[in-house]
Amino acid sequence: MSPTQIITFPDVAALSEGLAHYVARISKESIKRHGKFTIALSGGSLPKQLANLAKDSSIDFAHWHVFFADERCVPLDHEDSNYLLAKTYLFDHVPTLPREQIYTIDSDLVNDPSEAAEDYISQLAKVFATKDSVRFPVFDLILLGVGPDGHTCSLFPGHELLEEKTAWCASIEDSPKPPSSRITLTLPVVNHAHHIAFVAAGAGKQDMLHQILDSQGDLPAQLVKPTAMGTLTWFLDDAAAAKVTSATSKGLERL
Numbered sequence: 435m436s437p438t439q440i441i442t443f444p445d446v447a448a449l450s451e452g453l454a455h456y457v458a459r460i461s462k463e464s465i466k467r468h469g470k471f472t473i474a475l476s477g478g479s480l481p482k483q484l485a486n487l488a489k490d491s492s493i494d495f496a497h498w499h500v501f502f503a504d505e506r507c508v509p510l511d512h513e514d515s516n517y518l519l520a521k522t523y524l525f526d527h528v529p530t531l532p533r534e535q536i537y538t539i540d541s542d543l544v545n546d547p548s549e550a551a552e553d554y555i556s557q558l559a560k561v562f563a564t565k566d567s568v569r570f571p572v573f574d575l576i577l578l579g580v581g582p583d584g585h586t587c588s589l590f591p592g593h594e595l596l597e598e599k600t601a602w603c604a605s606i607e608d609s610p611k612p613p614s615s616r617i618t619l620t621l622p623v624v625n626h627a628h629h630i631a632f633v634a635a636g637a638g639k640q641d642m643l644h645q646i647l648d649s650q651g652d653l654p655a656q657l658v659k660p661t662a663m664g665t666l667t668w669f670l671d672d673a674a675a676a677k678v679t680s681a682t683s684k685g686l687e688r689l
């Protein structure tokens with residue numbers, strides 16, 4: 435497994451710039467390699483940090499296929515919707531990204547999370563071939579956030595969903611972070627991605643990041659371990675990284 439890279443930036447503005455460079459690079463490499471770029475986005479503070487991507491005219495959004503690493507079971511225009519956040523900060527500013535290549539939760543199924551997860555698996559299968567022909571989707575890039583309890587996607591500490599070994603997407607109806615009903619990519623899907631990047635900023639994440647990055651454990655974010663060919667990169671601002679003692683490299687120097 436390739437080693438984890440931890441990259442730090444002086445502030446959130448610099449982090450967003452560095453993240454945009456990184457996403458643009460992987461988008462180019464992926465489109466060159468297989469004619470498309472498959473990406474999964476998280477919610478929380480992440481979509482706002484992607485706004486710089488819309489300013490990069492070298493990005494070929496026409497070949498993007500966008501999924502959600504997790505989604506809340508709410509209508510797409512609800513204030514809790516991760517799709518709405520991504521639309522507000524990114525999709526509305528990139529008219530070249532075809533709307534049919536943005537794969538959202540089916541808003542008719544938000545009252546039935548397990549049906550919504552099944553439907554999302556079918557949507558994944560359209561892009562990643564059928565469930566029978568591939569074991570797991572291999573995303574070019576999955577962008578993750580991390581919560582103060584060490585959760586990522588909608589995979590929470592101690593939750594039975596961490597044991598899921600075969601499903602591509604699963605539902606959860608007892609999420610400790612509201613809203614309680616969600617769908618989420620599973621750990622095997624996350625770990626099969628070519629590139630996985632965590633993005634975290636702010637002093638409120640210092641202690642959790644120290645625990646995640648400087649020790650071994652079974653917090654959901656610690657269970658994100660790319661399979662053989664994958665890379666794992668952490669994008670942190672200095673405030674979030676203040677207590678991390680593992681080797682870090684400085685922002686754009688490395689990118």
Ligand SMILES: O=C(O)[C@H](O)[C@@H](O)[C@H](O)[C@H](O)COP(=O)(O)O
Nearest residue numbers: 476477478479579580581586587
């Ligand atoms: O739908 C969600 O709730 C998110 O996808 C979740 O997994 C998020 O990424 C983390 O909670 C970090 O959130 P912040 O970036 O807001 O701290």
